[in-house]
Amino acid sequence: DIQMTQSPSSLSASVGDRVTITCRASQDINNYLAWFQQKPGKAPKSLIYAASSLQSGVPSKFSGSGSGTDFTLTISSLQPEDFATYYCQQYNSYPRTFGGGTKVEIK
Amino acid sequence: EVQLVESGGGLVQPGGSLRLSCAASGFTFSTYRMNWVRQAPGKGLEWVSYISTGSTTIYYADSVKGRFTISRDNANNSLYLQMNSLRDEDTAVYYCARDYSGGDYWGQGTLVTVSS
Numbered sequence: 001d002i003q004m005t006q007s008p009s010s011l012s013a014s015v016g017d018r019v020t021i022t023c024r025a026s027q028d029i030n031n032y033l034a035w036f037q038q039k040p041g042k043a044p045k046s047l048i049y050a051a052s053s054l055q056s057g058v059p060s061k062f063s064g065s066g067s068g069t070d071f072t073l074t075i076s077s078l079q080p081e082d083f084a085t086y087y088c089q090q091y092n093s094y095p096r097t098f099g100g101g102t103k104v105e106i107k
Numbered sequence: 108e109v110q111l112v113e114s115g116g117g118l119v120q121p122g123g124s125l126r127l128s129c130a131a132s133g134f135t136f137s138t139y140r141m142n143w144v145r146q147a148p149g150k151g152l153e154w155v156s157y158i159s160t161g162s163t164t165i166y167y168a169d170s171v172k173g174r175f176t177i178s179r180d181n182a183n184n185s186l187y188l189q190m191n192s193l194r195d196e197d198t199a200v201y202y203c204a205r206d207y208s209g210g211d212y213w214g215q216g217t218l219v220t221v222s223s
Contacts, residue, residue, distance in 0.1 A: 034209030036152075043215050044144075044152065049208035087152055091209040094166045096142070096154035 002026050002090050006099025012107040019075040021102045023088035028068050032092035035064055035073045038101075039084045047086075048073065078104070109133040109212045111203050116217030123193050123221070129186040129203030129214055137181035140206035143188050145199035146216075153199075156188065157206065171197075193221045 003026040013019050023033065031051040036044035046055045048064035051071055061076045075082055083106055088099040115127040129141075143155040156177040157166040165177055176189040186203050200216040 032209070036210070038152075043202055043213040044210075045213070046209065046211050049211070053208070055208070055211060089152070089209055091206075094154075094157060095168050096144075096157075098152040098154070101151045 001095055002029060002093060002097050004088055004090055004097050004099040006088055006102055008102060009100060010103040010105065012105050013078050014107045015078055015080060017078045017107075019078050019082075019104060021073045021086055021088075021104075023066075023071045023073070023099050025069045025071075025090055029090040029092035031067055032090060033064070033066070033071050034089045034091060035062075036087045036089065037082075037084045038087065044087065075104075080106075109205070111205065111212055111214035113201060113203055113214045113217035116201065116219045118220045118222065119193055120223050121194060121221055124189070124191045125193065125219060127188040127190065127201055127203075127217060127219070129188075131184045131186065131203075131205075134205070136179075136184040141179065141186050142204045142206050142210065143177060143186075144202045144204055144210070144213075145197075145219075146202070147196070147199045150199075155201070158186070190219070193219075195221050197221050 005024045033051045035048040038044045047062050052064045063074045065072045085101045085103045087101050110132045112130045142157050158177045174192045178187045198221045202216045203214045204210040205212040
């Protein structure tokens with residue numbers, strides 16, 4: 001199984017900050033990497049697919065980068081609605097595996 | 108508008124069974140592969156099962172293999188998860204998700220609680 005290691009597990013940031021979350025796969029996943037945002041009590045929402053492609057309707061302040069085994073989600077200017085937990089997921093092979101999540105909190 | 112609506116969750120005793128359903132609308136269900144993903148209280152996301160469009164290819168997480176069965180009814184735009192021999196550790200919110208670009212649409216989830 002492919003292991004997904006996400007860091008940090010939590011971070012505190014202020015409105016307007018630039019935030020970066022990283023995700024590392026235990027083997028090459030051919031850029032089959034997705035990022036999700038989840039707010040308390042809600043279903044995950046897809047933000048990024050294929051490592052760097054923005055899902056329809058997702059604001060451009062979200063961006064993804066990386067290749068091979070190392071990937072990054074960046075939020076360019078954090079807004080109040082962005083405080084949530086973010087997960088990466090590899091969909092290169094089954095079993096699908098998720099990172100442990102990064103909780104973004106208000107400083 | 109794409110919609111996925113899960114149902115069938117509830118409280119069940121250890122060793123019991125439940126059948127979850129996911130009603131799909133707003134897209135051609137028969138042309139999309141589907142997954143079930145779960146989330147235990149306060150924990151992260153865990154993939155559970157996958158089914159191809161024609162039900163010819165099915166995968167399960169090791170944690171549920173032999174106890175859970177995924178199926179679909181393309182004529183009725185529905186996805187199912189039959190859960191048998193339930194354990195305490197199966198307590199979670201269960202989501203169905205469309206398998207496109209890693210999971211582009213998710214339902215709102217249904218809570219399964221396994222407890223005596």
